[in-house]
Amino acid sequence: MxxxxxxxxxxxxxxxxxxxxxxxxxxxxxxxxxxxxxxxxxxxxxxxxxxxxxxxxxxxxxxxxxxxxxxxxxxxxxxxxxxxxxxxxxxxxxxxxxxxxxxxxxxxxxxxxxRPPAGLASFERELPRTLRANDAAEAWVEDKGLAVAVHTRRMDDPDAAFERLLEPVRELAEENGLIVEPGRHVVEVRSAxxxxxxxxxxxxxxxxxxxxxxxxxxxxxxxxxxxxxxxxxxxxxxxxxxxxxxxxxxxxxxxxxxxxxxxxxxxxxxxxxxxxxxx
Known part of the structure; x- marks a missing residue:
C-alpha cells in the first residue's frame, strides 16, 4: 500500500x-x-x-x-x-x-x-457498419440492456483496435443522443x-x-x-x-x-x- x-x-x-x-x-x-x-x-x-x-x-x-x-x-x-x-x-x-x-x-x-435510453436501439442497428468500416468487425459487442459495450480485448491487437474505434463510436453515439465511457479495451455507450x-x-x-x-x-x-x-x-x-x-x-x-x-x-x-x- x-x-x-x-x-x-x-x-x-x-x-x-x-x-x-x-x-x-x-x-x-x-x-x-x-x-x-x-x-x-x-x-x-x-x-x-x-x-x-x-x-x-x-x-x-x-x-x-x-x-x-x-x-x-x-x-x-x-x-x-x-x-x-x-x-x-x-x-x-x-x-x-x-x-x-x-x-x-x-x-x-x-x-x-x-427503461433503455432513447437512441440505443438505432445505435445498435448502425454499429456493425461502423465496426466494419474501421476494420473491427470481430470486436465483441455486449448488450447490457441500458447500454452497449464494444470490447477489443479479444482482438489480435486490442490497443490499436481501441484507438481506431474510439472516435467513430463516439460520433455514432452522439448522433443518437448518447455518450461514451472509455475503459480498458472497451468503449461503453449509454445515456447521459x-x-x-x-x-x-x-x-x-x-x-x-x-x-x-x-x-x-x-x-x-x-x-x-x-x-x-x-x-x-x-x-x-x-x-x-x-x-x-x-x-x-x-x-x-x-x-x-x-x-x-x-x-x-x-x-x-x-x-x-x-x-x-x-x-
Missing part, C-alpha cells in the same frame, strides 16, 4: 475515527475482481467475501458501484450471499449497476431499473445523466455518512473521485483508493490518496481498515 497524497495518512486516520459512520464504495472489475480477457468470467476475488464480511462489523455500509448490469455483477460476485453475510452483521450491501442506473440492496432484494459520482452522492445523502472510501481502477471511476473532492469541502471525511496494475499506467493514480496493486492490494487495504476500525 502506498500513501500518495500529502495528507493521505491523516485522511486514513480520520476515516478510522469515523468508521462506524463511513460508507465503503468499490468498483467491481479490476478492484474486487481480477481483470480477465473474457468479462463474462470476471469472478470476484476468492477472498473478497470474507474480507467484506469482516469489514461490515466496523462500517456503516458497503456498496459495489459498477458499469456492469446489476444482475450480472450479483451473479459474478456472489453478492446475494455476501449481502446475507453483511446483513447478519447489521450492515447493508448496496449494488449500483450500470453506473447507478440500476439498484439492488440486501434489504430490498429486487433490481430497480429504468448518471455516473458513479452521482451514485456516491446519493449514498451519502441516504445514509447520512460522515466518511466515504471509494476504490476503483479506471476512467469510469474518475467521477466518483471528483464527487468525493466536492463532498470533502462540505465536511465529509474521504479517502480515494486506486487499484493500479503493477505493469501499466492508471488514470486514477494522480487523483488517489492510496494506491494498491490490484484486487489483492484492495483486499489487504480493506482488511487493514477493518482491523483498525475495531481498535
Amino acid at each position: 502506498e500513501f500518495r497524497s500529502a495528507d493521505a495518512e491523516s485522511r486514513y486516520r480520520e476515516i478510522v475515527a469515523r468508521a462506524a459512520r463511513t460508507v465503503v464504495g468499490l468498483d467491481f472489475d479490476g478492484t474486487l475482481a481480477p481483470l480477465v480477457d473474457d468479462p463474462e468470467r470476471a469472478h470476484i476475488h476468492p477472498g473478497a467475501a470474507e474480507v467484506l464480511a469482516d469489514l461490515a462489523t466496523g462500517v456503516a455500509a458497503i456498496a459495489v458501484i459498477t458499469g456492469r448490469p446489476a444482475r450480472q455483477v450479483l451473479a459474478l460476485g456472489g453478492l446475494e450471499e455476501v449481502g446475507d453475510a453483511l446483513a447478519a452483521r447489521g450492515t447493508t450491501l448496496h449494488v449500483f449497476g450500470q453506473y447507478g442506473n440500476e439498484r439492488w440492496s440486501s434489504t430490498q432484494r429486487r433490481i430497480v431499473s429504468p 445523466g448518471m455516473h458513479k459520482g452521482l451514485a456516491v452522492r446519493r449514498l451519502v445523502e441516504e445514509t447520512g455518512a460522515e466518511g466515504f472510501v471509494f476504490g476503483g481502477d479506471d476512467l469510469g471511476d474518475v467521477e466518483a473521485f471528483e464527487a468525493l473532492g466536492a463532498l470533502e469541502d462540505d465536511g465529509l471525511a474521504v479517502l480515494r483508493l486506486a487499484s493500479a496494475s503493477a505493469d501499466g499506467d492508471n488514470p486514477l493514480v494522480p487523483l488517489a490518496d492510496v494506491v494498491v496493486d490490484g484486487p489483492d492490494g484492495v483486499l489487504a487495504f480493506l482488511a487493514r481498515l477493518a482491523a483498525d476500525a475495531r481498535g
Whole structure:
C-alpha cells in the first residue's frame, strides 16, 4: 500500500475515527475482481467475501458501484450471499449497476431499473457498419440492456483496435443522443445523466455518512473521485483508493490518496481498515 497524497495518512486516520459512520464504495472489475480477457468470467476475488464480511462489523455500509448490469455483477460476485453475510452483521450491501442506473440492496432484494435510453436501439442497428468500416468487425459487442459495450480485448491487437474505434463510436453515439465511457479495451455507450459520482452522492445523502472510501481502477471511476473532492469541502471525511496494475499506467493514480496493486492490494487495504476500525 502506498500513501500518495500529502495528507493521505491523516485522511486514513480520520476515516478510522469515523468508521462506524463511513460508507465503503468499490468498483467491481479490476478492484474486487481480477481483470480477465473474457468479462463474462470476471469472478470476484476468492477472498473478497470474507474480507467484506469482516469489514461490515466496523462500517456503516458497503456498496459495489459498477458499469456492469446489476444482475450480472450479483451473479459474478456472489453478492446475494455476501449481502446475507453483511446483513447478519447489521450492515447493508448496496449494488449500483450500470453506473447507478440500476439498484439492488440486501434489504430490498429486487433490481430497480429504468427503461433503455432513447437512441440505443438505432445505435445498435448502425454499429456493425461502423465496426466494419474501421476494420473491427470481430470486436465483441455486449448488450447490457441500458447500454452497449464494444470490447477489443479479444482482438489480435486490442490497443490499436481501441484507438481506431474510439472516435467513430463516439460520433455514432452522439448522433443518437448518447455518450461514451472509455475503459480498458472497451468503449461503453449509454445515456447521459448518471455516473458513479452521482451514485456516491446519493449514498451519502441516504445514509447520512460522515466518511466515504471509494476504490476503483479506471476512467469510469474518475467521477466518483471528483464527487468525493466536492463532498470533502462540505465536511465529509474521504479517502480515494486506486487499484493500479503493477505493469501499466492508471488514470486514477494522480487523483488517489492510496494506491494498491490490484484486487489483492484492495483486499489487504480493506482488511487493514477493518482491523483498525475495531481498535
